[in-house]
Amino acid sequence: MATSANQQQFAHLFAHVLARVHAAADALIADKVLPAGIDLSRIVVEPPRDATHGDMATNAAMVLAKEAGLKPRDLAEAFAGKLRAEPLVEKVDVAGPGFLNLTLKPAVWADVLRSVLDQGAGYGRSGIGRNAAVNVEYVSANPTGPMHVGHCRGAVFGDALATLLAFAGFAVTREYYINDAGAQVDVLARSAYLRYREALGENIGEIPEGLYPGDYLKPVGEALAAEYGDRFKGRPEIEWLAPVRAKAIAMMMDQIRGDLAALNVRHDVFFSERSLVSGADDAVGRTIDALRADGLVYQGRLPPPKGAPVEDWEDREQTLFRSTQFGDDVDRPLMKSDGGYTYFASDIAYHKSKFDRGFTDMIDVWGADHGGYIKRMQAAVSAVSGGKAALDVKIVQLVKLSRGGVPVKMSKRAGEFVTLREVVDEVGRDAVRFMMLYRKNDATLDFDLAKVIEQSRDNAVFYVQYAHARGVSVFRNAAEQMPDLAIPAAGAGRAAWLAGTPLARLSDEGELAILRRLALYPRLVESAALAHEPHRVAFYLYDLASEFHAQWTRGKDLPHLRFIIQNDPELTKARLAMVEGIVTVLASGLGLLGVGAPDEMR
């Protein structure tokens, strides 16, 4: 669809106004009021806390006053003089310590809504990412069993963040790192081998300590028996370990993929750790060599940690990475005493692979128990990229699971952990996803299985979805009550039908509040994406839903505020346009979170 420059300014109103403030600053530079080359980057345009202050506020005068050698209020007056000439601006006030409060012409809000309708699902989409390649790595659960509930949060967070970044104009790759090379997958193989013998009819008795006891390995044993017969029976481990391991990992990953699909979590790339160390191409070794060539790897000794005594501490010389040179607390070992690479060494090679594949912008999503690992990984990324790549690690805090206020115990023993699948089956994918995102990632989260399915007011998922369903229902009702309007079904026809609607008839304060909220969406998308904080989208949706519900209820007391006004098709159409805008943005935001936007919820 062709978007004129005129429409463009309403597609992202705040960016447009900020640009005009910058233009005003340039004009003041030309007037010698401001010095040339002054830093404008700290200027923000934001909605004022108090609506009586106007539609937008900017701190321009306050942040520039010092460098300009002027009093904030005097500079603000100079800005006001320039901004008053702006076509969109109705009124400019200087307030408080030097705020510039802008009141926009009423027609602006109708134009914003017009832009929402024209762009539809594309409204809020941003180019701020400039198509930069970003790698988002999340989940990366060990392929040794089904996903448990603790994985939910990171999975949902990473998935939503990736979607959000893509919407903000980044070229996103969603990645899963399969830890298929360490000692754990050998344990998995031995556990599966036991199930294999069981499948062949042997009584295996108790699962020995140190092996995975879960029943989920029985199908693996059966599959091995079906594939290999008794070929590995009674044979030494060296013969069967590799094929059994490969089969078990493959089947576990299939299960994990299924679990993720149940949560609506997607990945583009599943990257195998084993691929870094197996075969002729020893990527880990090459990475270490390269770091050594840069003087970043050496043989040395580490002091034992103070205050937390390690029982079997053995002072020995080892291969160390100079992570202290990049801000880490101590240097970190790359080789184990058995000659193998540490997990860290593999992870360096893995992140180097990301860099080699063109990513200078990396995001890893980890659980809280890996927090102590951040500095060394950032050090490593800095080292392997020559300082060209940056890694942001997002930590998702623990989820405290309960049911009706009673904590759900999660024993490590067989069958007693709560799987991701069970939670999704019990409360639904939408509820899980929304609740996981309705909290800042680095705050712990209380998740009550009973409360989440309560369809009550304190349940944000239903609150927002209900608003969407309500909006859709307005169109159903309008079509029924006012057939002469000839409302087309949702979709492309809807926008065309609404094209000539006199939106200026939306003049109620509640309606204008909603339009202002819609105008905020593009700015919200950008700030949430840049901050790597998808939870902001969830809170925005809650606010928008709240304003919609409030306006709806006002129509109960004041019939002239209802959306459907029988004897005024024009006004009805204008309000339907507003509802369409609300529904569009609610659906868009819910889509960013990977949560459904139902048309009805009866």
Next chain:
RNA sequence: GCGCCGGUAGCUCAGCUGGAUAGAGCACCAGACUUCGAAUCUGGGGGUCAGGGGUUCGAAUCCCUUCCGGCGCGCCA
């Protein structure tokens, strides 16, 4: 002992990278359904932003420090 993350209303949490008189929900109290979906809405009380210093026009937000809670602290992943 060190590092990271938290501490905001009785409870659960926001607070838009430093802005104006700190906001929601739950709970509590009082109200609104013959009317577009009451899974909703309106109003009310409730705060030393853990404590103390600092930076500046301005701090819940940045720095220092103390206290409390969580996570982590060669050769696990």
